[in-house]
Amino acid sequence: MDLNFTKEEIAFRDEARHFFRTAIPESIRAKVAEGEGLTRDDMITAQRILNARGWATPNWPVEWGGQDWSPVQVYLYQDEMQQANCPSPIAFNTSMVGPVIAQFGNEEMKRRFLPATANADIFWCQGFSEPGSGSDLASLRTKAERKGDKYIVNGQKIWTTLAQYADWIFCLVRTDPAAKQQEGISFLLIDMKTPGITVRPIVTMDGGREVNEVFFDNVEVPAENLVGRENKGWDYAKFLLGNERTGIARVGNSKAKIARIKELAALEFAGEQPLIQNARFLEKLAAVEVELKALEMTQLRVVSDERKLEKGKQNPASSILKLKGSVIQQQLTELLMEVVGPYVMPYQREFDGKNEPIVGPEYATEAAPMYFNYRKVSIYGGSNEIQRNIIAKAILGL
Amino acid sequence: MDLNFTKEEIAFRDEARHFFRTAIPESIRAKVAEGEGLTRDDMITAQRILNARGWATPNWPVEWGGQDWSPVQVYLYQDEMQQANCPSPIAFNTSMVGPVIAQFGNEEMKRRFLPATANADIFWCQGFSEPGSGSDLASLRTKAERKGDKYIVNGQKIWTTLAQYADWIFCLVRTDPAAKQQEGISFLLIDMKTPGITVRPIVTMDGGREVNEVFFDNVEVPAENLVGRENKGWDYAKFLLGNERTGIARVGNSKAKIARIKELAALEFAGEQPLIQNARFLEKLAAVEVELKALEMTQLRVVSDERKLEKGKQNPASSILKLKGSVIQQQLTELLMEVVGPYVMPYQREFDGKNEPIVGPEYATEAAPMYFNYRKVSIYGGSNEIQRNIIAKAILGL
Amino acid sequence: MDFDLSEDQRLLKESVDRFITDQYGFEQRKKYMREPAGYNPAMWDQITEIGLLGLPFEDTLGGFGGGGVETAIVMEAFGRGLVLEPYFATVILGGGLLRRAAPEATLGALAPRVAGGKLKLAFGHVERHSRYDLADVTTTARKDGSGYVLNGAKSVVIHGDAADKILLTARTGGERRDRAGIGLFMVDPTSPGVARRGYPTQDGLRAAEITLDNVRVSAGDVLNDNALPLIEHVVDEAIAALCAEAVGAMQVMQDLTLEYLKTRKQFGRPIGSFQVLQHRSVDMLVALEQARSMALFAAVMAEETNPIERRKAISAAKVQIGRSARHLGQEAIQLHGGIGMTNEYAVGHYFKRVTMIDQMFGDADTHLAFLARHGGLFGRAA
Amino acid sequence: MDFDLSEDQRLLKESVDRFITDQYGFEQRKKYMREPAGYNPAMWDQITEIGLLGLPFEDTLGGFGGGGVETAIVMEAFGRGLVLEPYFATVILGGGLLRRAAPEATLGALAPRVAGGKLKLAFGHVERHSRYDLADVTTTARKDGSGYVLNGAKSVVIHGDAADKILLTARTGGERRDRAGIGLFMVDPTSPGVARRGYPTQDGLRAAEITLDNVRVSAGDVLNDNALPLIEHVVDEAIAALCAEAVGAMQVMQDLTLEYLKTRKQFGRPIGSFQVLQHRSVDMLVALEQARSMALFAAVMAEETNPIERRKAISAAKVQIGRSARHLGQEAIQLHGGIGMTNEYAVGHYFKRVTMIDQMFGDADTHLAFLARHGGLFGRAA
Structure with missing residues (x-):
């Protein structure tokens, strides 16, 4: 060792x-x-x-x-x-649809999409979640009916991150309504400029406009945009969701946040001292640092184990990366808000106002919105509750 | 107000x-x-x-x-x-069996038992739990067969607190094996001196000998020792468990512990200062004090509400008393252990040794055993998990 | 001891609750927020009509002499509605300062106008580096004839942009952070040398930055030239009021969450049937009931005259409310999932409000430190 | 970077694991505990035979020059067995002190005896009011010819009653709590003036109180007259060893709990099918894996030569282990219910051991304070 x-x-x-x-x-x-x-x-x-x-x-x-x-x-x-x-x-491009096309697409599809996807000549978004199917993804209802060399797509996706930026969307659609839940689902690539697609932004509580609803009203999609085989989309989705196990802990990101917190804590005062000299604050931060160090070690254990495991198998420790990583990220946004103090209160996201000068220190503006926004990291991409369900079954055998 | x-x-x-x-x-x-x-x-x-x-x-x-x-x-x-x-x-006497006899016993039984119970001329213990029936009390299997003017009792009780001190035991026994779980149970008073009863102590991890197994091997119990009506024991047990909702938070007890912790923290040193001047320790303690004050106020709200509620109804706030009270009691034992420091390590329960002089300060001896022992307060008397199940259904309607 | 409301308190509660139920649904509130002022002047008029603006004043001044309990009744209901109008700034802070720290003549002249809805107030106490320390005042007040000249700046003055008059602290003597020498002044925001910039806050309310450049304050507008202990008492009352407001907001988050758990289906059943979500709802209930208890404690203790006992009790309440609200709020969002993250849905707005309440007048850990420094709540053994 | 064990490490692990599996079942351990010494001398012999007593020493001294990883391998296995024999005291503490703080001649004379199972050691460093401060030494060492005379007392000397020699700190100069002037001495417990009283500890191990009344120490038994930095390094290695032991103990608690959840039935089904208990088991797993990671970190960092980097890393590990073990241990008891509270069942013994480990050489919050005081683990932005 x-x-x-x-x-x-x-x-x-x-x-x-x-x-x-x-x-x-x-x-x-x-x-x-x-x-x-x-x-x-x-x-x-x-x-x-x-x-x-x-x-x-x-x-x-x-x-x-x-x-x-x-x-x-x-x-x-x-x-x-x-x-x-x-x-x-861009995760949709490089971690999600790209690997799926590379693994399951035909040569024609690979040539058509992979270089453009790598270079962000196409900006992708992901159409998985639907209003009725949050954690229960397999219950999705958006329908694609084969008519000649086309699919006719009808339905609605939700929580579609950055759909407003996207050129294309990769979707799970139901191609066999008679089949059981997870069967009868296909993986379809759809040009966002196709008539019948409407994107409606969902404003999140922090004022952000990251996510959207996407409506499909008789959208015609060439059959060649089907990835792999019809009704096998669930397998491809599982492949997609199984990628990128380690990046998910976002350790480097949290390290950058800690550095930022320490930097700002030297500028803010609590009484006569800068906050960075306040023992209680430092101990709260150190407690998160310890968990982050442990998570980094856990991640390295997983990483180092990867080459020894069969393709598709996982180190049990990998299961905790998202759970713990999300909590640490959220805790750090709390500490960032604490550093800023009363100046977290002004709301000054630029699209809301008239480009007036900033109130308070510049670094204060995003502290509260980031805290609000980061509540999502334990919800999106399989909520922490779903993660625990999966770990209990897959790892603990309960 | x-x-x-x-x-x-x-x-x-x-x-x-x-x-x-x-x-x-x-x-x-x-x-x-x-x-x-x-x-x-x-x-x-x-x-x-x-x-x-x-x-x-x-x-x-x-x-x-x-x-x-x-x-x-x-x-x-x-x-x-x-x-x-x-x-x-003695809770078995005054909060448990006494009120049941007073409510459901006949005049003869009241005269026979109540004064002696009040004066602890009889020391009672409680025979409810069985090895197979922890949280699932209604699955109990100890059997009482009516034979003439006697019941013949066979079976086993467990976690019987202070059975070694007890003169009598009040038991839930199954009198109708054909009935559904909660029906067919009766409430029986049994003299511990009756032949066929064996008490075996269970040593708990702190070294304590509070709890026991009690075995019944063809124990003959006069039929007049039946409380109320045969097969109605479950109702009486529910009545019993529903009593004493407020004392259960043990606020006064926790106040006494806080006083004790502060007293001892003045005697123990952390560096050059007594621990009572250590900011971090005081904040940890203050955090518990806040929760305790809140719990006291919650209890007073419940208490003040009691006379206005129908008999048998409860203020929703009453449901949290045991949950929160148990956690506070446990946290205080952790703080007590922290005050004592390295001297928590010697194990010197007197029954274990030869009455040697105490190692370290006298107050140190019980700190760790109390911490270990208090793990029980979230387990016994309906575990906190069962409490949450009940509250979710009864109060939240989930 | 008696937790029952008096007849008057019951009537007050009924009328405030009715106002919130009728006028302050979530969709109604969205409209009010889009008004140019950031709140609805018509609602201000209604609040005036119900008589709530006179809460802290004696009846001779147009009020009804309400205390901590009456304040809590109003503020808890306002927390359920997430009321936007500048009630807290005008009545709880402004009215409180007039009542406790102003000369009788000033109180007599202004209280009826406040009670009548004619005078909106705000209180400036935060400065760039003061954090939560009311004694950390660098704004200066230089004696000038019978009045003063003020220089400095006040930050995040809640509802400062709606206020007709700004009450604010400035140093008449002593060093930065000295407890002595902190004066309380009333400034007209339209006076020469006063610059005011209003903006929305994270929770959809309003605040303002105020800068003071050689602002002359006449003798009549000098409320008090050494006012810190009195200001502290008003701030304690204000914290108690915020605690009650937070409890109202938490109650709504709890109700919304339970409602959602009962109606939202996943995997073919209401998600409230999942044991994990049941237990977490119970822990939310515990947090809520503990907070409710401490808000009550704060309401009563806000009137305590021993300042250390009062401040310890208020700090304890702020700790409990801050911790309960963070836990309950985060769980409310989490149990809602995606919908809880959206601005269209109500729960996030309550979450933002309680988050900002934790920031006002000191967050939970700041108050915990104060409480610990003063020996905690429970004495040593008798 | 490579987390794989070397061939030697793998062999070491296999032999220690086999020893624990074969010889240290829970029922076997109960018997060993009833031996007069509080442990089983036959097990001591077996540990000797496997060669574990020579772990820290070079092969020329009868050892195999093991470092942090080798120590962790042994101690994690010992944690799974809750080993009673004085291995930690003799080899990790005693051997470490000989290796790092004793003159070469002393090391050369004693190491082979330790490795051969002929010399058991213990380390006295706690005093009545020292808490976790290694520099808080009031026991005095007065120079006397070529040796010293010791006066004072040492508390809770782990396995002090089994030890053939006690290593202990005494002040050769400076004031109480000065870092300079702390000597390390070797005392024969049978010498005149030494009083020793052994007793069991909460976790079923043994310790002793040692009092020193004009105890003469010859020059040969003066290991070092100014040893604190060296002692700190050994204590850091000892903490890393305890972290590994705690991970072994936690793993068993986790395994026992899962086993119980799968077999115990309530309400007609295995209790492990209840979602709440599933999620709580997952949180236990998180605590365990995080602890395992930090124990590994500690094992590697125990050899770091920069003392501040080393101590920070070790403190971080002690924090994680303390918190993980408290959480996991309390949950293990809770999920077992009544049976978990009993002395007959294994889980409580593991719980007691990890609780005592938290108390040794500073509890989690003490180490957190140290870490915070020294700037935490991650630097400011590059």
């Missing part, structure tokens, strides 16, 4: 650190650090820089632009990217 | 305070304060002092020695008793 990184790993880490902190524009990284939303352009700009170096899609097959990295390298890549406040590649 | 006590209530409180602190021997109260176990004689001594004044059974009907106190008086009585580290009257 040797928990030190090898010389090669350290060289790779340093290379990544340098690259993320120099190649990605400072203006974009500052927005990530502050918790400000990125524009579509910001996201595409960052991804193209990564892609130019071949670092947008390291998890893809090498022939389609992937890197043959060791699990440790993947970990270092993510950790450095997050610590540098560099935006992650 | 007036949350001050009336002049009469204050007079009663002062009277109770004086009485508990003068009439009950200091030696007994010191044992309660330290968390040492009481002997059988201690318990009987204390109860007889209370009974002589008519204060052992205030909740009983007045004709059988009860007091016609207002709910506030009952609260003050309990609070002062607990704060004075005075032992509560």
Whole structure:
């Protein structure tokens, strides 16, 4: 056992650190650090820089632009990217639909979509959840009827993140209404410009406009946009959801938040001392740091184990990454709010106002919205309750 | 609304305070304060002092020695008793079997048992739980077959607290094996000296010997020892368990523990200061004090509401008393252990050794055993999980 | 001891509750929020008509001499409605300061106008680096003839943009953070040298930044030149009021969550039938009832005259409310899932409000530290 | 980076695991506890035979030069067995002190005897009011010719009654709590002036009170006259060892609980089918895996030479282990219900052991305070 990184790993880490902190524009990284939303352009700009170096899609097959990295390298890549406040590649593109197309699409589909997806020439969004099917995804009802060489799609998706930015959407649709829940579902790629698609934003309580409803009204989709085989979409969805187990803990991200909290706590006063000298505050922060360090070690255990496990199998410890990672992220937003103090109160998201100068310190503006917004991390992508159900069955055998 | 006590209530409180602190021997109260176990004689001594004044059974009907106190008086009585580290009257006698006999027993049974029960001439224990029936009490299997003017009892009870002290046991027994679970159960009084009864102590992890198994092997019980009607025992048990909703929070007891913790924290050092000056320790303690104050107010709300509610109905707030009260009691044992520090380690329960002098400060000896022992308060008497099930159904309608 | 409301209190409660039920549904509130003022002037008039604006004043001044319990009755109902109008700023803070810290003549002149809905007030006490310390005042008041000249700035003045007059602290003597030498002044926001900038707050209410550049205050508008202990008493009353408001908001979150659990179906059954969600709802109930108890305690103790006992009790209440509200609020969002995250649905608005209440006049941990420093709530053994 | 065990480590693990599986079942342990010494001398011999007593020493001294990982492998297994023999006191503390703080000649003379099972050691560092501060030493060492004369007392010396020699701290200079002037001495418990009183501890192990009344220590038994930094390193290694032991104990509590949930029936079904108990078991798993990760971190960082980095890492691990073990242990008892409270059943014994481990060398909050005071684990932005 040797928990030190090898010389090669350290060289790779340093290379990544340098690259993320120099190649990605400072203006974009500052927005990530502050918790400000990125524009579509910001996201595409960052991804193209990564892609130019071949670092947008390291998890893809090498022939389609992937890197043959060791699990440790993947970990270092993510950790450095997050610590540098560099935006992650668009997850819908690189972690979700890309790997599905690479695994299950035909050659024609791969050629058509993969390079454009890697380079964010297509901006994807995900159409899985529906109003009636939150945690119970398999109960979805959006319907695609085969008519000649087309599917006619009718129904509604919800919680569609960044649909307003998207060129295409990948959807789970019901192609066999007679089949049992998980059977009869297909995986379909749909151009957002197709007539009959309506996007309605859902404003979240923090004032954000990340998520949407997407309505399909007799939307005609060429049959060649079906991924893999009809009625096998559930398998592809499971494959998709099973990817990216480790990045989900967002350790690097939380490290960046801790750095930020310490930075700001040196600027804010509690009585005669800066908050960074307040023992109670430091102990609260240190308690989260301990959990984060433990989570990082847990993640490294999982990462180091990956190459030894059969494809598709998981280290039991991997199951806790999302549960614990989400709680830590949320706790850090609480501490950030505490640092800011009374200045968390002004609400000054730019799209709400008239571009007036900021009230209070600039870093205060996103503290409360980030706290509100981060409640989602224990809800979206399989709520923590669903995670516990799954772990109890799959890992504990209960 | 007036949350001050009336002049009469204050007079009663002062009277109770004086009485508990003068009439009950200091030696007994010191044992309660330290968390040492009481002997059988201690318990009987204390109860007889209370009974002589008519204060052992205030909740009983007045004709059988009860007091016609207002709910506030009952609260003050309990609070002062607990704060004075005075032992509560033997619960099996005064809160459990006594009220059941008074309510459901015939005149003959009342005359035979109630005065002796009030005066602890009979020491009772409770035979409800069985090995197979923890939280699922109604699944009990101890059997009483009617043979002429006798019942023949066979079976086993478990977790029988202080059976080793008891003269009599009140039992739930199955008298109709054909009936559905909760029907077919009867409430039987059994003399512990009857042949066929074996008591086997269960040592708990703290080294305590409070609980026992009680075995019944063809035990002959006169039919006149049946309380009320055959096969109606479940109703009587529910009546019994529904009594004493308010005392269950043990607020006065926790107040006494806080006082004790502060007293000891002045004697123990953390660095150059006594622990009582350590900010972090004080904040941890204060956090519990806040919850305790809230619980006391909750209890007073319930108490003040009691006279307005129909007999048998409950204020929803009453449901949280045991849940919250048990957690607070447990947290205080953790803090007590923290005060003591390294000296919690020696194990020196007297029955284990040779009466050697104490290692470390005298108050250290019970700190860890009390922590271990108090894990029971969220288990016994309907575990906190069962409490939550009940509240979810009965109060929240889920 | 008696937890029953008096006849007058019962009537007060009925009328406030009716107002909220009739006028302050969630959809109605959304409309009020879109008014230019950020609240609905018609609602202000109704609140005036019911007579709530006179709460703290004697009847000779147009009020009804309400105390902690009456305040709690009103504020709990307002918490259920998430009332937008500047009641807390005008009556609880402003009215309280007039009553406790102003000369009798000033009180006599202004109280009837407050009670009549003609005068809206706000209280400026936060400064850039003061955090929650009322004694941390760097705004200066320089004696100038019979009046004063003020220089400095006040931050996050709740409903400062609606106020006709701003009450604010400025230092008449002593050093920054000294308890002595803190004056209380009344400033007309339209006076020369006063700049005011209003903005919405996270919870949909309003606040303002106020800057003071050589602002002259006449003798009549100097409410008190050494007022900290009196201000502290008013702030304690205000905290008690916020505790009651938070309980009202928490009750709604609890009700919404239970309603959702009973109606929302997943996996073919109401999600409220899942044991995990049942138990977590019970823990929310515990948090709510504990908070309700402490809000009551605060309501009563807000009138305590021993300042240390009063402040300890109020701090204890703020701790409990802060912790209960955080727990209950986070769980309410979590148990709702996605819908709970949206701005269209009510629960998030209550969550935001209780989050901001925790920030006002010191968060839970700040009050816990105060309480601990002063020996906690329960004495050592007698 | 590589989490795999080396071949030697794997062999070590196999042999220790086999020893625990074969020799240290819960019923077997009960018997060992009833031996007069409070442990089983035959087990001590077996531990000797496997070669575990030489763990920290070089092979020239009869050991195998094990480091943090090897220690963790042994201690985690010992945690699963709740081993009673004085291994921790003799090898981890005693052996560590010899290795890091004793003159080479002393190490050379004693290490082979320790490794051969002939010399049991213990370490006295707690005093009546020292709590967890290793520098809080009032026991005095007065220079006397080439040796010293000791006066004072040491408390709760783990396995002090089994030890052939007691290593202990005494002040050679400086004031109480000074970091300088803390000597490390070896005392024969049968020497004139030494009084020793052994007793069981809450977790079924043994400890002793040692009093020193003008005890003469010859020059050869003066291990070091100014040893605190070295002692701290050994204590950090000891904490890392206890973390591993706690993980072993936690794993068993988790396994016992799952086993119980799967077999115990209530209301006609295994209680493990109740969703609430499932979720709580998952939270126990989270606590366990986090603790396991930090025990690993501690094992590696125990060898770090930068003392502040080392101590911070070790403190972080002690925090995590303390919190995880308290949570997991309390839940393990709770989910077992009544049976979990009994002395006949295993889970309570593991619970008591992890509770005592939290008390050793500083509880979780003490270490959290240390960590916070030194800036936490993660730096400010690069």
